Amino acid sequence: MERVKARTLSGFMELLPRQQAQFERVKGILEETYARYGFTPLDTPAIEASEVLLAKAGGETEKQIYRFTKGDSDLSLRFDLTVPLAKYVALHHNELAFPFRRYQIGKVYRGERAQRGRFREFYQADIDVIGDGSLDIINEAEIPAIIYQTFTALGLNRFRIRVNNRKILNGFYDMLHWSHRAPDIMRVVDKLEKIGAEKVGLMLHDDLGLDQDAVGEIVRFISIRGSNQEVLAALEEYRGRNETFDQGLEELNTVVRYLGDFGVPQDHFAVDLTIARGLDYYTGTVYETMLLDHPEVGSVCSGGRYDNLAEYYTEKQLPGVGISIGLTRLFYVLQEQGLLNEDLPTAPCDVLVLPMTEDLSPAIAFATACRGVGVKAQLYTEPKKFKAKMNYADRIGVPYVAFLGEDEVANGVVSLKDMVSGEQEKVALEAAPEWLREKVAARNKGTPIRE
Amino acid sequence: MERVKARTLSGFMELLPRQQAQFERVKGILEETYARYGFTPLDTPAIEASEVLLAKAGGETEKQIYRFTKGDSDLSLRFDLTVPLAKYVALHHNELAFPFRRYQIGKVYRGERAQRGRFREFYQADIDVIGDGSLDIINEAEIPAIIYQTFTALGLNRFRIRVNNRKILNGFYDMLHWSHRAPDIMRVVDKLEKIGAEKVGLMLHDDLGLDQDAVGEIVRFISIRGSNQEVLAALEEYRGRNETFDQGLEELNTVVRYLGDFGVPQDHFAVDLTIARGLDYYTGTVYETMLLDHPEVGSVCSGGRYDNLAEYYTEKQLPGVGISIGLTRLFYVLQEQGLLNEDLPTAPCDVLVLPMTEDLSPAIAFATACRGVGVKAQLYTEPKKFKAKMNYADRIGVPYVAFLGEDEVANGVVSLKDMVSGEQEKVALEAAPEWLREKVAARNKGTPIRE
Numbered sequence: 001m002e003r004v005k006a007r008t009l010s011g012f013m014e015l016l017p018r019q020q021a022q023f024e025r026v027k028g029i030l031e032e033t034y035a036r037y038g039f040t041p042l043d044t045p046a047i048e049a050s051e052v053l054l055a056k057a058g059g060e061t062e063k064q065i066y067r068f069t070k071g072d073s074d075l076s077l078r079f080d081l082t083v084p085l086a087k088y089v090a091l092h093h094n095e096l097a098f099p100f101r102r103y104q105i106g107k108v109y110r111g112e113r114a115q116r117g118r119f120r121e122f123y124q125a126d127i128d129v130i131g132d133g134s135l136d137i138i139n140e141a142e143i144p145a146i147i148y149q150t151f152t153a154l155g156l157n158r159f160r161i162r163v164n165n166r167k168i169l170n171g172f173y174d175m176l177h178w179s180h181r182a183p184d185i186m187r188v189v190d191k192l193e194k195i196g197a198e199k200v201g202l203m204l205h206d207d208l209g210l211d212q213d214a215v216g217e218i219v220r221f222i223s224i225r226g227s228n229q230e231v232l233a234a235l236e237e238y239r240g241r242n243e244t245f246d247q248g249l250e251e252l253n254t255v256v257r258y259l260g261d262f263g264v265p266q267d268h269f270a271v272d273l274t275i276a277r278g279l280d281y282y283t284g285t286v287y288e289t290m291l292l293d294h295p296e297v298g299s300v301c302s303g304g305r306y307d308n309l310a311e312y313y314t315e316k317q318l319p320g321v322g323i324s325i326g327l328t329r330l331f332y333v334l335q336e337q338g339l340l341n342e343d344l345p346t347a348p349c350d351v352l353v354l355p356m357t358e359d360l361s362p363a364i365a366f367a368t369a370c371r372g373v374g375v376k377a378q379l380y381t382e383p384k385k386f387k388a389k390m391n392y393a394d395r396i397g398v399p400y401v402a403f404l405g406e407d408e409v410a411n412g413v414v415s416l417k418d419m420v421s422g423e424q425e426k427v428a429l430e431a432a433p434e435w436l437r438e439k440v441a442a443r444n445k446g447t448p449i450r451e
Numbered sequence: 452m453e454r455v456k457a458r459t460l461s462g463f464m465e466l467l468p469r470q471q472a473q474f475e476r477v478k479g480i481l482e483e484t485y486a487r488y489g490f491t492p493l494d495t496p497a498i499e500a501s502e503v504l505l506a507k508a509g510g511e512t513e514k515q516i517y518r519f520t521k522g523d524s525d526l527s528l529r530f531d532l533t534v535p536l537a538k539y540v541a542l543h544h545n546e547l548a549f550p551f552r553r554y555q556i557g558k559v560y561r562g563e564r565a566q567r568g569r570f571r572e573f574y575q576a577d578i579d580v581i582g583d584g585s586l587d588i589i590n591e592a593e594i595p596a597i598i599y600q601t602f603t604a605l606g607l608n609r610f611r612i613r614v615n616n617r618k619i620l621n622g623f624y625d626m627l628h629w630s631h632r633a634p635d636i637m638r639v640v641d642k643l644e645k646i647g648a649e650k651v652g653l654m655l656h657d658d659l660g661l662d663q664d665a666v667g668e669i670v671r672f673i674s675i676r677g678s679n680q681e682v683l684a685a686l687e688e689y690r691g692r693n694e695t696f697d698q699g700l701e702e703l704n705t706v707v708r709y710l711g712d713f714g715v716p717q718d719h720f721a722v723d724l725t726i727a728r729g730l731d732y733y734t735g736t737v738y739e740t741m742l743l744d745h746p747e748v749g750s751v752c753s754g755g756r757y758d759n760l761a762e763y764y765t766e767k768q769l770p771g772v773g774i775s776i777g778l779t780r781l782f783y784v785l786q787e788q789g790l791l792n793e794d795l796p797t798a799p800c801d802v803l804v805l806p807m808t809e810d811l812s813p814a815i816a817f818a819t820a821c822r823g824v825g826v827k828a829q830l831y832t833e834p835k836k837f838k839a840k841m842n843y844a845d846r847i848g849v850p851y852v853a854f855l856g857e858d859e860v861a862n863g864v865v866s867l868k869d870m871v872s873g874e875q876e877k878v879a880l881e882a883a884p885e886w887l888r889e890k891v892a893a894r895n896k897g898t899p900i901r902e
Contacts, residue, residue, distance in 0.1 A: 007500065099833065368596075
């Protein structure tokens with residue numbers, strides 16, 4: 001038979017069982033945390049009509065789309081979860097209650113140039129709160145709490161959520177009478193961390209033609225540093241000169257004021273006037289989340305407030321606020337940095353049941369009893385030598401092996417071997433499933449990430 | 452602004468939040484049950500190189516494939532989870548431990564003609580056990596137990612697992628010297644339920660040219676009915692005439708013998724000599740699962756034993772046994788038939804927290820405390836009238852609403868309203884999260900399906 005070489009496309013993550021178990025654990029914590037904040041799970045098709053999906057897109061994004069025809073249909077794979085959400089909310093508007101809070105964790109597709117750590121198929125994990133006509137500012141204050149809880153639940157502590165408000169930026173550039181070049185200015189300011197304040201000033205002057213006064217003001221503004229209270233105090237000095245700015249400052253004050261109540265410690269949160277998150281989509285609070293020890297990774301959780309989710313589909317005003325975690329990339333980075341907690345079990349089962357008798361009934365009954373109390377049990381019946389069986393147990397990394405020989409069956413016990421400590425003990429058959437359940441629960445304590 | 456009409460492609464399931472919650476519950480039970488039997492979760496790309504994915508395909512399947520090019524690459528969307536598994540096992544053979552037990556619940560794509568209840572994007576929920584060179588028969592006996600547990604956990608009771616063995620069929624046609632036409636014969640026999648034994652006999656004679664003796668033998672064979680013991684006894688009469696047949700009968704005896712130990716009641720299981728499941732892939736035990744009250748749906752969980760999972764990719768002999776549930780179609784049918792348990796909560800949250808004071812801190816603190824014990828809490832802060840707030844609570848179907856007014860805050864209590872009974876009571880603030888946790892747990896008791 002002519003054979004085809006098995007391969008997985010480059011840029012597509014495919015994990016071995018052990019890594020997949022770790023990935024599922026991380027994904028599970030995102031789902032659980034999002035759900036706890038009252039977000040409903042959503043699942044939309046991976047394929048949409050190109051006309052619908054690309055209503056807004058253009059430029060760089062459009063080039064990356066997986067687009068094709070099937071029959072008469074012009075189809076595209078989704079490249080994010082926001083456009084499908086916009087379509088969903090526009091389409092089902094009458095059937096939804098607002099604010100509509102949804103989370104979605106799903107695969108998206110971008111035909112980027114393949115390179116290490118860049119994926120063409122990857123999971124995004126998004127939450128959004130959508131209002132009908134209006135949406136209260138408290139929703140913007142709650143978002144950093146959700147980010148904080150999510151990352152803390154994963155086991156991360158060394159991270160910081162950066163917050164800014166687009167109204168402050170827009171109002172500020174308006175004060176300088178340079179709001180018509182605001183997108184270009186923000187693009188230059190975005191390089192601050194890489195090139196420093198001085199070079200940003202030079203570029204603003206040389207490339208964009210800003211006068212020295214404006215450049216000076218901007219450099220002074222983006223150089224505002226300090227505690228959140230200090231930054232907010234510095235911003236107060238600009239108050240009263242521009243309505244948009246003042247509104248943004250109000251919003252930022254509200255967000256910061258409620259953070260303590262929402263349980264976000266001060267040191268995990270920083271007002272940062274240099275972040276802008278894209279150029280025209282966001283209209284209020286914006287968020288970035290940095291891993292303190294891995295700034296080179298960039299933001300691992302970003303988002304913000306927008307005024308019009310679905311303007312390409314409906315005349316209804318649908319403001320919202322949302323964040324997105326690039327789950328596949330985050331997992332890749334955690335793995336690369338050795339941050340995954342290797343002590344948590346990743347085996348397909350908690351106990352491998354080895355029957356040592358001709359009649360398999362006692363082993364089957366024991367495995368069934370284990371499953372009854374929620375212990376993941378696998379029956380191993382392949383006719384192999386004992387050593388091969390134990391080798392299999394080692395390779396799948398199972399925490400416990402159960403032996404059921406003539407002796408055990410006759411005495412109503414089972415021999416349970418702890419594969420980590422090597423210790424073995426006999427436990428009464430009826431007590432053993434619960435014994436295992438407790439041991440396994442203890443082993444599963446702990447977070448998927450360990451810094 | 453020119454707008455695009457929001458729409459979802461026909462043949463693509465997109466659920467409203469309430470239905471999505473029900474779907475997630477069903478999916479969750481499949482995951483949990485599969486995991487309990489020691490299957491490891493797997494996730495493979497939705498896109499594969501066409502050359503790899505279509506190594507085996509042909510005919511009807513190939514026409515349905517979503518196939519396209521991106522740059523120089525000829526790509527296809529997966530149409531099942533078996534071919535990607537074959538690729539995975541061939542590719543990662545050295546890194547896996549065998550038997551390799553995996554479950555995968557994921558979307559697959561088939562460009563079928565759109566019609567009611569047919570989907571172009573749908574979830575399959577598969578388990579497979581793959582051996583390296585050999586695989587013990589007990590794995591085939593365990594499969595009906597997993598099907599039984601899965602459907603029972605969902606809340607279904609009115610179903611029956613049909614089992615047959617391909618070796619019995621192949622051996623039987625060999626006895627009649629008609630094994631060269633076995634695929635055609637099986638295709639005719641497959642119509643038995645629709646057209647009856649007499650017409651099957653006519654077709655075998657008229658269309659396939661079988662002699663009257665052979666036709667008589669086949670009609671007699673497929674008319675064998677009765678309890679599992681009666682059917683097995685009838686098969687004993689054919690023993691000794693064909694080696695393949697005898698081996699198949701041994702296997703079937705073993706599968707039936709261990710069913711009781713595996714906890715499958717006799718009435719949920721039937722040896723059925725008429726099922727064959729496809730034409731050449733399966734080589735041993737085959738399974739179908741019928742909903743007794745909805746035979747028109749066909750099999751909702753099918754599979755079987757195969758000798759060569761990955762022969763298109765590797766010379767290694769990889770026998771296995773697996774089953775697949777067409778989850779999207781099953782969910783559609785359950786919904787259509789009104790079988791989903793409408794009493795289980797489907798709201799995004801367990802409690803909607805309504806602050807009735809200017810200062811939101813107490814409400815935020817209470818919502819945070821609820822989340823701390825696993826209660827899903829949503830803070831509702833939109834500046835709406837009381838009636839609009841309660842209307843929102845009704846629309847999302849939340850089981851409890853928490854009121855925190857000046858009075859409550861001053862007295863250290865929270866007013867909790869049961870939205871089903873309409874009853875309202877004051878509970879001490881510190882006790883309330885646990886109070887809610889218990890109430891919510893009780894409400895979530897029950898299976899997602901109710902017959």
